[in-house]
Every structure is written in C-alpha cells, then in structure tokens.
Amino acid sequence: MPYCGYFNGVIEPVDQIGVGVTDLGLLRGYGLFDYFLTYGGKPFQWDLYWARFQRSAERMNLPLPLTKEQTYPILLDLLARSGEPNVAFRFVMTGGYAPDSISIGTPNLLILSEPIHPVPAWQYERGIRVILNEYVRENAEIKTTDYKRVMLLSGAIQAAGAQDVLYQKDGEISELSRSNIFLVMGNKLVTPSRNILYGITRRTILDLAKADFQIEERPVLLSDLYEADEVFTTSSNKKVLPIVQIDEFQIGDGQVGAVSKQLLARFRAFAGTL
Amino acid sequence: MPYCGYFNGVIEPVDQIGVGVTDLGLLRGYGLFDYFLTYGGKPFQWDLYWARFQRSAERMNLPLPLTKEQTYPILLDLLARSGEPNVAFRFVMTGGYAPDSISIGTPNLLILSEPIHPVPAWQYERGIRVILNEYVRENAEIKTTDYKRVMLLSGAIQAAGAQDVLYQKDGEISELSRSNIFLVMGNKLVTPSRNILYGITRRTILDLAKADFQIEERPVLLSDLYEADEVFTTSSNKKVLPIVQIDEFQIGDGQVGAVSKQLLARFRAFAGTL
Numbered sequence: 001m002p003y004c005g006y007f008n009g010v011i012e013p014v015d016q017i018g019v020g021v022t023d024l025g026l027l028r029g030y031g032l033f034d035y036f037l038t039y040g041g042k043p044f045q046w047d048l049y050w051a052r053f054q055r056s057a058e059r060m061n062l063p064l065p066l067t068k069e070q071t072y073p074i075l076l077d078l079l080a081r082s083g084e085p086n087v088a089f090r091f092v093m094t095g096g097y098a099p100d101s102i103s104i105g106t107p108n109l110l111i112l113s114e115p116i117h118p119v120p121a122w123q124y125e126r127g128i129r130v131i132l133n134e135y136v137r138e139n140a141e142i143k144t145t146d147y148k149r150v151m152l153l154s155g156a157i158q159a160a161g162a163q164d165v166l167y168q169k170d171g172e173i174s175e176l177s178r179s180n181i182f183l184v185m186g187n188k189l190v191t192p193s194r195n196i197l198y199g200i201t202r203r204t205i206l207d208l209a210k211a212d213f214q215i216e217e218r219p220v221l222l223s224d225l226y227e228a229d230e231v232f233t234t235s236s237n238k239k240v241l242p243i244v245q246i247d248e249f250q251i252g253d254g255q256v257g258a259v260s261k262q263l264l265a266r267f268r269a270f271a272g273t274l
Numbered sequence: 275m276p277y278c279g280y281f282n283g284v285i286e287p288v289d290q291i292g293v294g295v296t297d298l299g300l301l302r303g304y305g306l307f308d309y310f311l312t313y314g315g316k317p318f319q320w321d322l323y324w325a326r327f328q329r330s331a332e333r334m335n336l337p338l339p340l341t342k343e344q345t346y347p348i349l350l351d352l353l354a355r356s357g358e359p360n361v362a363f364r365f366v367m368t369g370g371y372a373p374d375s376i377s378i379g380t381p382n383l384l385i386l387s388e389p390i391h392p393v394p395a396w397q398y399e400r401g402i403r404v405i406l407n408e409y410v411r412e413n414a415e416i417k418t419t420d421y422k423r424v425m426l427l428s429g430a431i432q433a434a435g436a437q438d439v440l441y442q443k444d445g446e447i448s449e450l451s452r453s454n455i456f457l458v459m460g461n462k463l464v465t466p467s468r469n470i471l472y473g474i475t476r477r478t479i480l481d482l483a484k485a486d487f488q489i490e491e492r493p494v495l496l497s498d499l500y501e502a503d504e505v506f507t508t509s510s511n512k513k514v515l516p517i518v519q520i521d522e523f524q525i526g527d528g529q530v531g532a533v534s535k536q537l538l539a540r541f542r543a544f545a546g547t548l
Binding site: 007092 | 279281288289291292293294295296297298299300301302303304305307334335364366368369374375376377378384386388391412413418419420421422423424425426428429
C-alpha cells in the first residue's frame with residue numbers, strides 16, 4: 001500500500017500531492033517541520049513532538065489549522081494506509097499561498113508518512129566521524145526548514161570520510177546538522193544548553209540518565225572535547241549514535257564507549273515498552 | 275489570458291502547477307531565485323540577470339537544466355501567453371526531489387510570469403521609512419529563498435509605520451530585506467561593498483551615476499547615516515526609492531532629495547530606451 005500524506009484536509013498518496021507555486025515555504029523558505037517515528041504502531045512521544053511543533057508554529061506566527069485531537073487520528077489513518085508496522089511522520093507547515101509572494105496567509109500543512117531509514121548498523125558498532133564547521137543555526141530553537149548549510153557541506157563531509165558536521169562558533173559547540181551532542185566525562189553527561197534545537201530524544205536521554213549520571217546542560221567549548229571519554233549524538237532517527245572522531249581529533253581511544261552503548265540500550269528498551 | 279509558468283519542461287497556467295512534496299526547496303529551504311521585469315515587452319537586462327542566476331546556481335552546486343539560449347524563448351512565450359504588455363519573471367530553482375529528504379538530486383526549475391506590482395506612487399513622493407535590525411543575511415551574495423527574517427519582522431515594521439527593514443551588524447549596514455542601499459553625501463554616492471546581494475539595479479545606478487558622482491563602494495557604518503544628505507534603496511521593482519527615516523532618525527530634512535529624483539528619472543529613461 002502506498003505511503004500517504006495529508007495536505008490541507010485531503011489524504012492522498014504522497015507522490016500525488018502537489019503544492020502550488022506561490023507557497024511561501026517554496027518561494028521564501030518560510031516553513032517549519034517536525035519528524036518522529038512510530039514504535040509498536042504508535043506515534044512515539046506524541047505529546048512532546050506536538051508541543052514542540054506548536055511552539056515552532058507560534059514562533060513563526062503561523063496558526064495551526066488542526067488541533068492535537070484532530071491530528072492524532074490522521075496519523076493512525078496514514079499508518080494504517082501504509083500497510084507497514086511502523087512509519088516515520090514528517091510535518092511541514094509553511095506561510096501558505098501568497099499572491100504577492102511575500103505576505104503570510106493561511107498556512108499550508110503537510111503531514112507525510114514515510115518509510116523509516118534506519119542508521120546503518122556499522123555506525124553504531126564503529127561510531128561516526130564528523131567535520132567541524134563555524135556556524136550557528138539562525139533561530140536554532142525553531143525547527144525551520146533551513147538546512148542549506150549542511151547540504152552545501154555535503155561534499156566536504158564526504159571528502160573527509162565523515163558522516164555529518166558539528167557546528168561551532170567562536171569555540172563554542174552547539175549541535176550537529178540534525179541532532180544534538182553529548183559529552184561523557186567520567187560520571188558526567190554534558191550537553192550544550194543554547195543555540196540548539198531542543199531535541200525530544202535529547203530530553204529523553206537526559207531523563208533516562210539522570211538517576212546514574214551528573215547532568216550538565218551548559219555552554220560547551222571545543223576544548224571540553226579534550227576531556228571527553230565519549231561523545232555521542234541524539235535524534236529521533238539516530239537514537240544514541242557514538243561519535244569517535246571530530247575533524248582530525250580522536251575521541252578517547254577511538255572506540256565506541258560503554259556509556260553510549262548503555263544509553264542506546266536504555267533508549268531502545270524505553271521505546272520498546274510503549 | 276492566464277499568467278503561465280514553465281516547470282521542468284512543461285508550460286501551464288501558474289495556478290495549475292504542482293510541486294511534489296519531496297522537493298528540497300520546500301522540505302529543506304534549498305532554493306535560489308531571481309526576479310526581473312520586462313520593459314517595452316523585452317526582458318530588461320537579461321544578460322545580467324541570467325549571469326547572476328548562473329552564479330547563484332554554481333554556488334549552490336545546482337546544474338542549470340536549461341541554457342541561456344533555451345531559456346530566452348520561454349520568456350517570450352510566457353509573456354505572449356499573459357496577454358500583457360509587460361510582466362515580471364520569477365525564476366525558482368531547488369535541489370530537486372529527494373526520496374531521502376536531504377540528498378540533492380536533479381534540480382527543479384520554475385520560471386513564472388507574474389503581474390508587476392508597482393510601488394505606490396506616494397512612496398516615491400514622500401519616501402519610505404525603515405526599521406533597523408541586527409542581522410546579516412547568510413550567503414548574502416547568493417539569491418537564496420531565505421526571507422524568514424523580514425517575514426518575522428513584518429509585525430514590527432507595520433507597528434513602526436515603516437515599509438521595510440535595514441539590516442546592520444555590529445554597526446555596519448548592509449542592505450534592506452530585498453534591495454540595496456545608497457547614501458548621498460554631497461557629490462559622493464556611497465553604497466555597501468559587502469554582505470549584500472549584488473543587485474543588478476545597484477550596478478545600473480552606479481553606471482548611470484559615475485560620470486557625475488564620486489562613487490564609493492565600501493563598508494558603510496551606521497554613523498555614516500548622520501552625514502548623508504539623502505538615502506535611497508534600489509531593486510528591480512523599486513528602481514530608486516527614497517528613504518527618509520531610519521528608526522527614529524530622520525535623513526536630511528526628511529524630504530525626498532534632488533539626487534534621488536534625478537537618478538530615478540535617469541533609470542526610467544534608461545529602461546525606457548530599451
């Protein structure tokens with residue numbers, strides 16, 4: 001069965017949905033999105049994802065055309081139509097159609113069901129490499145559609161044999177292109193507190209870890225990386241993914257560490273119990 | 275007759291074109307555009323606009339699907355179908371359709387014909403007001419689709435009784451949201467040299483003025499505004515539009531100045547002779 005999407009009240013196969021050319025997401029980059037998975041046939045952490053989407057929409061001055069209660073059955077419908085046990089959901093909301101190409105109108109809301117693209121197993125076993133880039137996402141706390149930077153860097157990432165980019169600005173690190181970063185320092189878990197998208201998986205890991213680890217949410221410097229035993233990144237799709245090299249700098253002994261493995265197992269168990 | 279658009283090889287009425295939902299302009303803000311008018315039924319400064327579009331495409335790693343020679347007849351076709359003596363053309367090119375929602379593919383190219391929205395006459399007679407905002411456009415020299423900032427500021431602009439925003443960063447001014455800025459200081463024309471989109475109208479005004487004015491393309495500070503007799507902004511659509519107030523600061527005597535009027539007349543004469 002096809003992956004379907006909801007667009008302004010109509011559900012159709014994703015490849016049949018057409019967005020008009022005066023859409024402000026397309027013309028002016030005025031769009032926000034969110035992304036999450038189902039586990040066991042249920043939208044994972046729906047309350048948290050909806051709350052974040054709602055906050056992003058408020059910050060972008062876009063009224064939500066659907067309530068949370070109206071949206072949930074649409075998710076279940078899209079999942080059922082896919083014929084798959086689990087899917088990913090992508091929400092995209094833009095400034096709507098603008099005859100003058102600039103004035104915000106009634107938002108366009110897309111809810112797409114998509115196949116899940118699991119991170120390759122070797123990345124969990126051996127860890128990933130990232131390059132450093134001097135940058136801080138504009139309005140990082142809003143999940144906008146602006147990903148030009150990482151896409152412009154895709155050649156540099158590939159040339160370095162890396163899988164992603166870690167942004168830093170004036171020596172302070174913030175986040176990877178689409179995920180948060182954690183440093184393990186002995187019994188401490190340290191993660192940047194600003195210039196980031198506040199990830200739902202980031203929050204979940206902090207919650208799952210707080211009984212056993214000392215948590216520090218604070219500005220994190222590049223120099224902190226020298227003292228890290230392990231580094232990992234978190235996102236809906238990556239879960240807890242170890243980082244073993246940053247540019248030429250090897251983290252710890254260059255191997256995936258015990259804490260990263262343990263927190264990944266904890267996250268999987270938590271998601272599996274839903 | 276309807277305004278029509280070209281989309282990946284097909285010409286249709288603009289309101290019938292549908293862009294698929296995996297388009298990277300829509301999903302990831304990976305898009306660039308350009309915009310210009312016809313005068314006397316001919317695309318104005320076509321060579322310059324094409325060259326800029328080509329440079330933007332190169333900087334975004336997007337191969338152009340059409341040559342300049344293939345594109346020009348499409349413009350004439352769209353103009354003819356409109357039934358209007360003159361139209362505006364909007365080029366939009368994105369990273370194409372991405373099944374994985376992030377990898378750049380074959381670009382999607384849109385060429386839309388649109389009605390011209392002339393600037394209201396009172397703005398030329400009385401000049402416009404702008405607010406200041408601390409910001410510098412990322413990749414300002416590429417004409418990307420990223421206009422979130424000005425759209426987020428639209429309420430503040432309106433509340434101030436202003437028409438646009440002037441960006442400054444650390445006291446250095448760059449550009450308005452969609453146009454360049456000039457300062458008239460006695461017999462000098464001063465305009466920012468960096469962190470700007472290099473406007474075709476900016477270049478044209480510099481060419482039209484260089485016989486009579488001393489030209490300075492250089493970093494321009496907020497403090498330079500205190501010494502300006504006149505300030506104006508330039509763009510394809512605005513041509514030469516006077517600015518009489520910046521936040522609470524009045525430029526000169528607050529009236530539209532003689533140099534602004536003279537350069538507008540010169541630009542109109544130049545466009546009219548084509």
